[in-house]
Amino acid sequence: MPCWLMKSEPDDVSIDALAACPGQSVPWYGVRNYQARNFMRDAMRVGDGVLFYHSGCAEPGIAGIARVAATAYPDATQFDPASKYFDPKASPDNPRWVHVDVQFVRRTRLVGLPELRSHPELANMRVLARGNRLSITPVAADEWRFIVGQLLGATDLQDWK
DNA sequence: GCCAACGTTGGC
């Protein structure tokens, strides 16, 4: 089963905020990048593993593990003129932005960028690429296994389904 | 289809 890394600003939705949500699940609203949207729309399936990454904060890095809880459906914020994610070119008849639901699995220790970069096993991770800004990136099975098993010691999750 | 201008992301 595919695995993903998803960035969230902890001031917006942190791993703790996710854990506190009803059903410990949130719609992944606000994505306004076509590549990231296409991953959600075309590739993400219920049960996929997610590395929950904190960005735009003092200590960017992996902060927890989550899972995809619902396949893609329209992002309501695109229709709301009061939302900062409002898109005047979208309409309920012709939605432009969709998102999946993401559900809490567990908190982890914070695995920061310098630590991620220090491991040759992770050298090809998209999130570590120079200038990368994509908020959703695929994670290779061996990368998942290394991070979850080696770095986090979550051996029960290292072979994700 | 090109490409300059602009806006955004995100680490530092």
Next chain:
DNA sequence: GCCAACGTTGGC
């Protein structure tokens, strides 16, 4: 707050 890197827009 700075700035490199990238994506999007829109004139041509």
